[in-house]
Amino acid sequence: MKEQLSPSELREEIRSGKWTSPTTGLARGYVQANLVIVPRDVAFDFLLFCVRNPKPCPILDVLEAGKVEPRIAPGADIRRDVPMYRIFEGGEFNSEVEDVVDYFHDGMVTFLLGCSFSFENALLAAGLPVRNIEEGKNVSMYVTNRDCVPAGLFSAPLVVSMRPMKPEEAIRAAQITTRFHLTHGAPVHLGSPEELGIEDLGMPDFGDPVTIKEDEIPVFWACGVTSTLAATSRPLPLVITHAPGHMFVTDLKDEALTLL
Amino acid sequence: MKEQLSPSELREEIRSGKWTSPTTGLARGYVQANLVIVPRDVAFDFLLFCVRNPKPCPILDVLEAGKVEPRIAPGADIRRDVPMYRIFEGGEFNSEVEDVVDYFHDGMVTFLLGCSFSFENALLAAGLPVRNIEEGKNVSMYVTNRDCVPAGLFSAPLVVSMRPMKPEEAIRAAQITTRFHLTHGAPVHLGSPEELGIEDLGMPDFGDPVTIKEDEIPVFWACGVTSTLAATSRPLPLVITHAPGHMFVTDLKDEALTLL
Numbered sequence: 365m366k367e368q369l370s371p372s373e374l375r376e377e378i379r380s381g382k383w384t385s386p387t388t389g390l391a392r393g394y395v396q397a398n399l400v401i402v403p404r405d406v407a408f409d410f411l412l413f414c415v416r417n418p419k420p421c422p423i424l425d426v427l428e429a430g431k432v433e434p435r436i437a438p439g440a441d442i443r444r445d446v447p448m449y450r451i452f453e454g455g456e457f458n459s460e461v462e463d464v465v466d467y468f469h470d471g472m473v474t475f476l477l478g479c480s481f482s483f484e485n486a487l488l489a490a491g492l493p494v495r496n497i498e499e500g501k502n503v504s505m506y507v508t509n510r511d512c513v514p515a516g517l518f519s520a521p522l523v524v525s526m527r528p529m530k531p532e533e534a535i536r537a538a539q540i541t542t543r544f545h546l547t548h549g550a551p552v553h554l555g556s557p558e559e560l561g562i563e564d565l566g567m568p569d570f571g572d573p574v575t576i577k578e579d580e581i582p583v584f585w586a587c588g589v590t591s592t593l594a595a596t597s598r599p600l601p602l603v604i605t606h607a608p609g610h611m612f613v614t615d616l617k618d619e620a621l622t623l624l
Numbered sequence: 625m626k627e628q629l630s631p632s633e634l635r636e637e638i639r640s641g642k643w644t645s646p647t648t649g650l651a652r653g654y655v656q657a658n659l660v661i662v663p664r665d666v667a668f669d670f671l672l673f674c675v676r677n678p679k680p681c682p683i684l685d686v687l688e689a690g691k692v693e694p695r696i697a698p699g700a701d702i703r704r705d706v707p708m709y710r711i712f713e714g715g716e717f718n719s720e721v722e723d724v725v726d727y728f729h730d731g732m733v734t735f736l737l738g739c740s741f742s743f744e745n746a747l748l749a750a751g752l753p754v755r756n757i758e759e760g761k762n763v764s765m766y767v768t769n770r771d772c773v774p775a776g777l778f779s780a781p782l783v784v785s786m787r788p789m790k791p792e793e794a795i796r797a798a799q800i801t802t803r804f805h806l807t808h809g810a811p812v813h814l815g816s817p818e819e820l821g822i823e824d825l826g827m828p829d830f831g832d833p834v835t836i837k838e839d840e841i842p843v844f845w846a847c848g849v850t851s852t853l854a855a856t857s858r859p860l861p862l863v864i865t866h867a868p869g870h871m872f873v874t875d876l877k878d879e880a881l882t883l884l
Binding site for chain 2: 416
């Protein structure tokens with residue numbers, strides 16, 4: 365029944381420790397966000413990285429240093445309202461934790477970036493296949509051979525997510541996701557995975573492999589995991605992210621993000 | 625014949641001092657940009673202001689501190705390639721100068737923001753009236769009663785530009801400018817200027833008044849002057865902007881900015 369919870373009700377469940385699992389399909393119709401928290405002295409560089417790479421890193425909200433309540437989720441506390449966080453120290457993964465009250469401090473700057481969950485709902489509503497949802501899996505994600513535009517300290521390869529579709533479905537999906545420019549927008553590539561440096565679609569770098577039918581082609585969208593790779597590309601003293609699939613749920617309606 | 629110059633040829637004319645006038649209509653088909661240069665210690669706040677107010681302040685490019693060559697204009701020098709600059713010291717207008725070589729230093733961060741010249745070409749191409757161009761005037765601009773979302777140090781009222789059209793032309797103009805989301809996008813308001821706190825359309829705060837015909841309504845777009853008001857809303861030691869109408873001409877084609 366968590367699909368029916370409002371975003372604030374769901375965040376309350378998360379804050380109280382009752383929900384520590386992925387947020388896929390919860391509070392349906394509301395925008396979920398990737399979380400990246402970095403030290404203040406690199407915040408300009410990281411913001412610039414996002415601005416220069418809007419398809420993988422579309423900015424939904426950025427909080428001034430030390431602030432914990434996003435404008436797009438009044439009453440929320442960014443330190444407690446994500447079901448599972450990841451802590452990186454010196455650029456290395458350290459641990460997963462259920463809140464970051466003991467890590468967050470006045471010198472930390474929070475970024476909330478768009479996530480593909482919003483456009484997946486729109487694809488489903490249009491009758492298009494979303495294989496990872498059909499098969500109850502995490503979406504297939506791949507590190508590509510394309511570099512993002514670097515900014516200051518930060519660089520990263522483009523990471524993409526993949527959903528298989530028939531060619532005519534891929535065209536319709538391109539139309540639909542174009543409207544969602546703040547949750548990765550139109551695909552970045554389709555067909556020929558080898559042009560992205562992907563050798564085996566059955567071996568994703570993150571997430572799970574999904575079935576690709578004979579009459580389907582792979583359709584690739586820019587993926588928010590790119591932001592995690594960028595934020596951890598340097599040995600910063602502390603970086604905090606959400607754990608994969610454990611997103612921050614905002615009060616924004618999916619439709620509020622569309623350009624058209 | 626300056627309409628036919630390439631952006632780099634035009635910048636060369638400007639750099640050599642041969643062209644010190646407004647850039648309206650020059651290097652037609654290429655994106656022109658608002659320029660704002662601020663000290664490094666407030667650059668994060670100013671970038672955040674732009675991110676939070678994308679309609680008046682759509683980001684085309686941001687340069688790391690001390691850099692003078694934008695990615696969107698290879699070979700350009702941001703200190704010399706604008707026909708006329710304005711210098712603000714302590715938040716107050718100081719002077720207009722033809723280059724800023726003696727002002728710019730390693731601690732200054734350059735912002736290039738979208739400008740309505742791009743969508744005006746698209747409106748003309750669609751057969752819609754652009755009264756300020758028809759009458760050879762600068763577009764009418766008004767400071768509204770709407771506040772932008774503040775960010776760190778910076779705040780500003782929303783400034784709008786106005787073009788009068790028949791209602792059915794206004795609808796078509798909304799469709800066309802929606803595609804140009806990096807040059808202010810769709811209108812923010814139409815009709816009823818009093819709702820924006822505008823008392824007399826014949827007395828713009830910036831630019832010139834234009835003729836409004838009996839069967840026309842005013843159509844309002846977010847305006848890049850907002851960024852100048854924000855950057856000078858605090859008594860910073862140094863802020864550099866372009867002089868009104870004297871824009872930075874990029875190598876980007878207008879069509880390259882469209883979402884669709």
